[in-house]
Amino acid sequence: MDPLWVTFIKALVLCLLLLGAFAYMTLIERRLLGRMQHRRGPNRTGPFGLLQPMADAIKSVFKEDIIVTNADKVVYVLAPTISIVFALSAFGAIPGGPAGSLFGLNPWVVDLDIGVLYILAVTSVGVYGIFLGGWASNSKYALLGSLRSSAQIISYELGLGLSVLSVIMIAGTLNLREIVEFGVWTVSPWLWPPLAIAFVAFVISAIAEVNRTPFDLPEAEQEIVAGYMTEYSSIKWALYQMAEYVNMMTAAAFISTLFLGGYRGPAVVERLIPGSSEWPIVWLVLKMAIFMFLFIWLRASLPRFRYDQLMRFGWLYLFEVALAATLLTGAVIAFVL
Amino acid sequence: MVTFALLAAVSVVGALGVVLLRQPIHAALALVGTLLTLAVFFVTLQAHFLAAIQVIVYAGAIMVLFLFVIMLLNVEEQHAGARPWLRWLAYGVGVLAAAGLIVGALADPRQIPDPALARAALRGGNAGLIAEVLFVDFMLAFQLVGVLLLTAMVGAVALVQRPQPPSAGAISAEAREAGLKERRGRPGSPEVVEAGGR
Incomplete structure (x- = not known):
C-alpha cells in the first residue's frame, strides 16, 4: 500500500495524462478519418496540425457558456461534471505494470481486490451524466438522446458482464493485476474457443457502452441533432467530449487487461530482449492504441444501427452469444480440465 | 467515527431529499446519492465486494430504470391534490414509524459485536466468502x-x-x-x- 499522498499525486498525474491523451486523440481521430475518407484532415495549425488541440481548447473555453432558460439549472450543470468525474475515476484501477516497476513505485493508482467490479460500477454510474444532461436541457431531442442512451447501456451491460465472466471463471479472481499475471490464454487450448467468443462479444459491448459508431444512437446527428448534448456549449460540451474519449481509453485498457495480457509484453519480444515484458506502461499503451485505432476505423467504415436493430442485436444475438461463451467455459472447466 | 458521522449526515440528508423534493427526478437523484453513500459505508467497513455490488445493482441498474420510466412518462411536479389532509396523515404516520424505529433500536438488548470479530468474519470482504454463503449454505x-x-x-x-390477433403464427x-x-x-x-x- 502506498501512503495517501503518493496515491493522490499518482491520481493527479493520471488525470492529466488522460486529458492530454484526449486532446491528441481528437487530432489523431480527425487525421485518421481524413485519411480513410481521402481527404487531409486538420493540418494547418502547427506542423501536421499538432497545435490543433490547443486551438480547439482555447475556442471551447472562450465560447459563450449558454445555460438554457428553461433548463433545470442544478442538474444541467451537474450532468457533465458527473460524466467526466466517473470517466476519470474508472481508469485508476487499471494496472500499468508489475509491482514496483515504475522507478520503484507501483504503476497503478489503486490495487483493488474487486478491480473488475470497480470499473463496471464506476462506468455504470457515469451513464447518469449523459441522461441527466438530456433531461435537464428540457428539449425533446436531448430527451430522446438520453432515453436512447439509458436503454442502450442497460441492454449492453448484460453482454459486457457475461463476457467478463469467462475470464473471471478461468482466472478465479476479480483483481485485474492477478488476472494479468495469471494469463488466461495459457491454461489450456480447450479454453481458447470460449475465450475468443467472449473477447469478440466484450469488444462489441464495450463499443456500445462508450456510444461509439455503429452504436452512437444517443448522439445520432441525422436524427436528433446531437442527442443529449444538443443544448450544451462551451466548456460543458467539452467536458462531455472529454468523458467520451476517456471512456474509450478506459474501455481499450480494460479489454487489453482482461483478454490480451494487459501490461505484459508479447513472448516473442521477451525472447529477443529479456526483461522487456516487465517494462511498465509501454505495452499497455501499445495495446490501447490498437483498440483506439479499431474504434476510429469502425467509425469510418460502418453505418449506424437503426434503433430496433440495436435492441434486437443486443438482446437476441450478443446476449445469447456471451451466455454461450460463459456456459462453454464452465463446461470446459468442469469436464475437461 | 468522524467519517461515520459525516457519511451518516449525508445519507440522512439524501433520504430526506427523496421524501421532500417535489420534482420526481430530483427525488430519484437524492435516492441515488443515498445509495452511493451506503456503498461508501460498505467501503469503510472493508466490505468492498458489497460496495461494488451496491453501486452496480442499485445505482447502476435499478435507479437508471426508475429515472428512465420517470422521464418516459414525463411525470410533472405533484401539487397537493383533492385530499390535502392525506399529506398530514402521511407525515404523522412517518413520524410515528421513525419514533418506533428509534425506540426499538435503543431498547434492543443485543450488544454491538466486537469489530475484530466482524473483520474476521468478513475476511477482507472479498467475493469468495459471499459466494460460499450464497452457493453452498x-x-x-x-x-x-x-x-x-x-x-x-x-x-x-x-x-x-x-391481445394478439388470432392468426399470430402467420403474420403477413x-x-x-x-x-x-x-x-x-x-x-x-x-x-x-x-x-x-x-
Whole structure:
C-alpha cells in the first residue's frame, strides 16, 4: 500500500495524462478519418496540425457558456461534471505494470481486490451524466438522446458482464493485476474457443457502452441533432467530449487487461530482449492504441444501427452469444480440465 | 467515527431529499446519492465486494430504470391534490414509524459485536466468502429467489402484453412491416427495458 499522498499525486498525474491523451486523440481521430475518407484532415495549425488541440481548447473555453432558460439549472450543470468525474475515476484501477516497476513505485493508482467490479460500477454510474444532461436541457431531442442512451447501456451491460465472466471463471479472481499475471490464454487450448467468443462479444459491448459508431444512437446527428448534448456549449460540451474519449481509453485498457495480457509484453519480444515484458506502461499503451485505432476505423467504415436493430442485436444475438461463451467455459472447466 | 458521522449526515440528508423534493427526478437523484453513500459505508467497513455490488445493482441498474420510466412518462411536479389532509396523515404516520424505529433500536438488548470479530468474519470482504454463503449454505433459497424473480418478470410481461390477433403464427409481411414502423417510432419501448431489469 502506498501512503495517501503518493496515491493522490499518482491520481493527479493520471488525470492529466488522460486529458492530454484526449486532446491528441481528437487530432489523431480527425487525421485518421481524413485519411480513410481521402481527404487531409486538420493540418494547418502547427506542423501536421499538432497545435490543433490547443486551438480547439482555447475556442471551447472562450465560447459563450449558454445555460438554457428553461433548463433545470442544478442538474444541467451537474450532468457533465458527473460524466467526466466517473470517466476519470474508472481508469485508476487499471494496472500499468508489475509491482514496483515504475522507478520503484507501483504503476497503478489503486490495487483493488474487486478491480473488475470497480470499473463496471464506476462506468455504470457515469451513464447518469449523459441522461441527466438530456433531461435537464428540457428539449425533446436531448430527451430522446438520453432515453436512447439509458436503454442502450442497460441492454449492453448484460453482454459486457457475461463476457467478463469467462475470464473471471478461468482466472478465479476479480483483481485485474492477478488476472494479468495469471494469463488466461495459457491454461489450456480447450479454453481458447470460449475465450475468443467472449473477447469478440466484450469488444462489441464495450463499443456500445462508450456510444461509439455503429452504436452512437444517443448522439445520432441525422436524427436528433446531437442527442443529449444538443443544448450544451462551451466548456460543458467539452467536458462531455472529454468523458467520451476517456471512456474509450478506459474501455481499450480494460479489454487489453482482461483478454490480451494487459501490461505484459508479447513472448516473442521477451525472447529477443529479456526483461522487456516487465517494462511498465509501454505495452499497455501499445495495446490501447490498437483498440483506439479499431474504434476510429469502425467509425469510418460502418453505418449506424437503426434503433430496433440495436435492441434486437443486443438482446437476441450478443446476449445469447456471451451466455454461450460463459456456459462453454464452465463446461470446459468442469469436464475437461 | 468522524467519517461515520459525516457519511451518516449525508445519507440522512439524501433520504430526506427523496421524501421532500417535489420534482420526481430530483427525488430519484437524492435516492441515488443515498445509495452511493451506503456503498461508501460498505467501503469503510472493508466490505468492498458489497460496495461494488451496491453501486452496480442499485445505482447502476435499478435507479437508471426508475429515472428512465420517470422521464418516459414525463411525470410533472405533484401539487397537493383533492385530499390535502392525506399529506398530514402521511407525515404523522412517518413520524410515528421513525419514533418506533428509534425506540426499538435503543431498547434492543443485543450488544454491538466486537469489530475484530466482524473483520474476521468478513475476511477482507472479498467475493469468495459471499459466494460460499450464497452457493453452498443457502443454495436452495438462492435458486428459489431466482425462480421468484423470473416469475415476477414473466407476470409483468404478461400483464402489459396487448391481445394478439388470432392468426399470430402467420403474420403477413405487411403487418410485420407496420409493427416494425410503430416500434421504430418510440425510442426504447418499455417492454424491452422491462426485460432488462435485474
